[in-house]
Amino acid sequence: MTAARKYLVFGGGAVGSVFAWRLQQGGAKVSVVCRSNFRAVRDNGFNIDSVKYGAGKFTPDNVYQSASDVVKDKQDYDYILVSTKSLPNIVNPAELVAPCVRDKKTVLVLMQNGIGIEQYFEEKFPENPIIPATVFLDAHQTEHGSITHGVSIKLDYGIYKPQQLGVQKTESILEQLKQDLVAGDVESSILDNVQRSRWSKVIWNASFGPISVLAGKYNASELLGDPIANQLVRTTMKELIAIGDTTTGEKVSPISSEDFIDKMIDFTQNRPNPFIPSMLVDFENKRPMEHHVIVKNPIDVANKLGVKVPVLETLYSLLVLLEKKSLGSGNKQ
Amino acid sequence: MTAARKYLVFGGGAVGSVFAWRLQQGGAKVSVVCRSNFRAVRDNGFNIDSVKYGAGKFTPDNVYQSASDVVKDKQDYDYILVSTKSLPNIVNPAELVAPCVRDKKTVLVLMQNGIGIEQYFEEKFPENPIIPATVFLDAHQTEHGSITHGVSIKLDYGIYKPQQLGVQKTESILEQLKQDLVAGDVESSILDNVQRSRWSKVIWNASFGPISVLAGKYNASELLGDPIANQLVRTTMKELIAIGDTTTGEKVSPISSEDFIDKMIDFTQNRPNPFIPSMLVDFENKRPMEHHVIVKNPIDVANKLGVKVPVLETLYSLLVLLEKKSLGSGNKQ
Numbered sequence: 074m075t076a077a078r079k080y081l082v083f084g085g086g087a088v089g090s091v092f093a094w095r096l097q098q099g100g101a102k103v104s105v106v107c108r109s110n111f112r113a114v115r116d117n118g119f120n121i122d123s124v125k126y127g128a129g130k131f132t133p134d135n136v137y138q139s140a141s142d143v144v145k146d147k148q149d150y151d152y153i154l155v156s157t158k159s160l161p162n163i164v165n166p167a168e169l170v171a172p173c174v175r176d177k178k179t180v181l182v183l184m185q186n187g188i189g190i191e192q193y194f195e196e197k198f199p200e201n202p203i204i205p206a207t208v209f210l211d212a213h214q215t216e217h218g219s220i221t222h223g224v225s226i227k228l229d230y231g232i233y234k235p236q237q238l239g240v241q242k243t244e245s246i247l248e249q250l251k252q253d254l255v256a257g258d259v260e261s262s263i264l265d266n267v268q269r270s271r272w273s274k275v276i277w278n279a280s281f282g283p284i285s286v287l288a289g290k291y292n293a294s295e296l297l298g299d300p301i302a303n304q305l306v307r308t309t310m311k312e313l314i315a316i317g318d319t320t321t322g323e324k325v326s327p328i329s330s331e332d333f334i335d336k337m338i339d340f341t342q343n344r345p346n347p348f349i350p351s352m353l354v355d356f357e358n359k360r361p362m363e364h365h366v367i368v369k370n371p372i373d374v375a376n377k378l379g380v381k382v383p384v385l386e387t388l389y390s391l392l393v394l395l396e397k398k399s400l401g402s403g404n405k406q
Numbered sequence: 407m408t409a410a411r412k413y414l415v416f417g418g419g420a421v422g423s424v425f426a427w428r429l430q431q432g433g434a435k436v437s438v439v440c441r442s443n444f445r446a447v448r449d450n451g452f453n454i455d456s457v458k459y460g461a462g463k464f465t466p467d468n469v470y471q472s473a474s475d476v477v478k479d480k481q482d483y484d485y486i487l488v489s490t491k492s493l494p495n496i497v498n499p500a501e502l503v504a505p506c507v508r509d510k511k512t513v514l515v516l517m518q519n520g521i522g523i524e525q526y527f528e529e530k531f532p533e534n535p536i537i538p539a540t541v542f543l544d545a546h547q548t549e550h551g552s553i554t555h556g557v558s559i560k561l562d563y564g565i566y567k568p569q570q571l572g573v574q575k576t577e578s579i580l581e582q583l584k585q586d587l588v589a590g591d592v593e594s595s596i597l598d599n600v601q602r603s604r605w606s607k608v609i610w611n612a613s614f615g616p617i618s619v620l621a622g623k624y625n626a627s628e629l630l631g632d633p634i635a636n637q638l639v640r641t642t643m644k645e646l647i648a649i650g651d652t653t654t655g656e657k658v659s660p661i662s663s664e665d666f667i668d669k670m671i672d673f674t675q676n677r678p679n680p681f682i683p684s685m686l687v688d689f690e691n692k693r694p695m696e697h698h699v700i701v702k703n704p705i706d707v708a709n710k711l712g713v714k715v716p717v718l719e720t721l722y723s724l725l726v727l728l729e730k731k732s733l734g735s736g737n738k739q
Contacts, residue, residue, distance in 0.1 A: 287620060287724050289731035299730075305723040308716075383641075383716040390638040391620050391724070397632075398622035 077102050078253060081143065081150040083170050085110055085136075087212040088184060089156035090119045090220050092228070092259070094131035099256025104135035104148065106173075108157075111138045113217035123212075123222035126258070140172040152180045152250060155194075156208075158355075159185040162365040166190070167197035177201050180246055182230065184208050186351070187366025188275050188374065191233050202238060202246050206230035207270040227260045231267030272317035272325045277337055278367050280309035282352035283388040287395065290357065294347035297338060305384075310334045312382045316375045352392075359400060364392045410435050411586060414476065414483040416503050418443055418469075420545040421517055422489035423452045423553050425561070425592070427464035432589025437468035437481065439506075441490075444471045446550035456545075456555035459591070473505040485513045485583060488527075489541075491688075492518040495698040499523070500530035510534050513579055515563065517541050519684070520699025521608050521707065524566050535571060535579050539563035540603040560593045564600030605650035605658045610670055611700050613642035615685035616721040620728065623690065627680035630671060638717075643667045645715045649708045685725075692733060697725045 078101050082093040085107035097103040107114045118132035137143045153173055159166045166185070174181070177200035183190050184206050194203050207230070211223035230250070232243050247263045254261045264270055284305055285291050296302040314333065317325035326333040341348055352362045368389040375382040411434050415426040418440035430436040440447045451465035470476045486506060492499045499518070507514070510533035516523050517539050527536050540563070544556035563583070565576050580596045587594045597603055617638055618624050629635040647666065650658035659666040674681055685695045701722040708715040 284724070284727075288727035291727065291731070299727065301723045302727050305720065308720075384720045387638065387641075387717045387720040390634045391617070394617075394621035394624065394632065394635050398624070 078151045078249060079149065080104070080152050080154060080253075081106065081148075081173055082133075082154045082156060083140075083173065084108075084155065084157035085114055085119075085133075086156065087214045087220055087222075088208055088210055089154065090131065090214070091121065091123070091210060091212045091222050091226065092154060092156070092184070092208075092254075093133060094119065094121055094129060095126075095226070095257030095259045096253050097131065097133070098129075098258070099253050101253045101256075102134050104137065104143075104150070105133040106137045106140065106143060108138070110214070110217035111136065117218055119218050119220055121220045121222060123220075125222065125224045125226060140170060143173045149175050150179060152182055154182045154184055156184045158361075158363055159187055159190050159366045160361055160363060161193055162369075163361055165193050165197075167193040170194075171197055174198060174201065180204060180250075182206055182250065184228075185366065186274070186278055186363055187370060188271065189370035190366055195233070200237075202243070203233035204230050204247070204250070205233055205267050205271060207267065207274050227262075228254060229262045229264055229267065229270045231264040233267075266321060266323065268321045269317070269323065269325050272313070272321055275367060275371060276310050276313040276317065276325065277341075278350065278352070279313055279371055279385065280306050281341070281348070282350040282362075282367060283364070283392050284309065285350045285353040286356045286362070287388065287391050290353060292347040292349045292353070293341050294344070297342050303338075306338070307334050309384050309388065310337065312375075312380075312385050313371060316371055316378065316380050316382065319378045319380055320374050356396070356399065361400065362392065362396055364389060364396070368392065411484045411582060412482065413437070413485050413487060413586075414439065414481075414506055415466075415487045415489060416473075416506065417441075417488065417490035418447055418452075418466075419489065420547045420553055420555075421541055421543055422487065423464065423547070424454065424456070424543060424545045424555050424559065425487060425489070425517070425541075425587075426466060427452065427454055427462060428459075428559070428590030428592045429586050430464065430466070431462075431591070432586050434586045434589075435467050437470065437476075437483070438466040439470045439473065439476060441471070443547070443550035444469065450551055452551050452553055454553045454555060456553075458555065458557045458559060473503060476506045482508050483512060485515055487515045487517055489517045491694075491696055492520055492523050492699045493694055493696060494526055495702075496694055498526050498530075500526040503527075504530060507531060507534065513537060513583075515539055515583065517561075518699065519607070519611055519696055520703060521604065522703035523699050528566070533570075535576070536566035537563050537580070537583070538566055538600050538604060540600065540607050560595075561587060562595045562597055562600065562603045564597040566600075599654060599656065601654045602650070602656065602658050605646070605654055608700060608704060609643050609646040609650065609658065610674075611683065611685075612646055612704055612718065613639050614674070614681070615683040615695075615700060616697070616725050617642065618683045618686040619689045619695070620721065620724050623686060625680040625682045625686070626674050627677070630675050636671075639671070640667050642717050642721065643670065645708075645713075645718050646704060649704055649711065649713050649715065652711045652713055653707050689729070689732065694733065695725065695729055697722060697729070701725065 080103045082089045082105045085105045093103045115136045121129045180202045182204045209227040211225045314330045355362045413436045415422045415438045418438045426436045448469045513535045515537045542560040647663045688695045
């Protein structure tokens, strides 16, 4: 029997803590870097109330306040799961994590929203395996260290540069992660084209997010219940699908874009509780929004490919301006 | 010598009161329909502090609170100057004025913002002369009945349907109005293609207005000082120029659209005080915005002509949604 693998979960919010908990439950060694909730988690761990798994107490093997605390501890991690917000307009996400990356063997699993999140890590760690993942999880941190989770949890992922490590090494990295997730009762799929899956998610985030904020704080159900907003969501999704189809080299969805949009909208409308897009949550809490990776990076891809996205560009411009007024700051864009 | 012509100015805000004052100064009989400021004006008239004309007291020949008060008074007016906001999504602007229109000779001078403002009057008064006008005026009502005015004042106008009345009758209607304005020291031009002039103005209003509101309350100078907002203003103007060029049958401006946009932006930037778009003033005061005539009607024209205006459509949708949240009402769109 091999020694338990060692995970560092960088970002102890709802996403990071639930996955960290499950990995530990499955037998892995799991440490967590917490920021705003550091004191609460160091003193009491995480209290997780999950419909799927029941109530649980999660005490990470180590709780760190920052990357430099990780370095001081001289631990070595096989996988780093990056579950912080991705705000490259404010700070390079790879620089944040950098001190924790001991050598080129450390696997970086990117559990962040948006498109083009890999570029920051690729530049900083050209030789490390990078695994972009798509997170499906309905969990929230209700107060520092207290997490509620519904029933949905899934991690889809794939290797960023398949050619880099060779087939065997790549497969082993992907399979080991899957073993550990499955041991923790987490569903997961290894995907050949993980970007398709990431685009599917960004199509939702980049349409509902900006519109919910700019329209004056509508949740997703309110937006869909208003014919003007419903139409604007669909128009925005259509632009995003056009980019996604072009850039991923195969259609983001095998069904027609109209059917795909209908399906996404039905899924959103049929939730027992209305979705509140994470951008709206951040905006309401006067926190920076992830408009760079969710909206700007898709626009940059569109411009490179010659896909016209005037609606998305309008939403992005307004969002940046609104955030500047709201936060009163001169963030880099 | 003929008897003084009789004017009814429908809407005693800054625009209506300054023009009414000048017409009376020129020798015309001028009555005003006031709404929110009725009591103040009935009791004390208007106090107008003008850089161009000096300080003046303006006591209208009659002050009315509503159209039905005008009817009760059994007065007959040669010209009705309509200077209320145009909010066809809330109330038909022609219905508001209708009781004051005694017969088909009454000339309707439309001094309102936006595009397509004539359609409501044309439908209600198919035989009356309709004169769309473009107002240039820097005046504000600082409190009920108190008006400040700078130096700029100009009224450009033309007949809506040149064929309707015959050349002679049309000319006499236009010339009489000009005589009365000139007598009051107001510059004015009679235009063959008044729609070009109205489009020039809507290009400004439909770009700066919505963006200033949606971006989170930027005045025009702040918008131009931010490169992202500056670009969005230009993109929106470009769409509007494309509609205007197509619908007016000749280019809105004889210079290139890039030069025209530069000129508008220079003019806006070189003001001693920053422009605050009227839409932003309305939004901040929780009053309905004129998005229907300023944004929606241009979009409808574009759709009819097959001109693509995705940016304008996005701005309009967001504006309507934001207003709904802000006013908490279910206005008709």
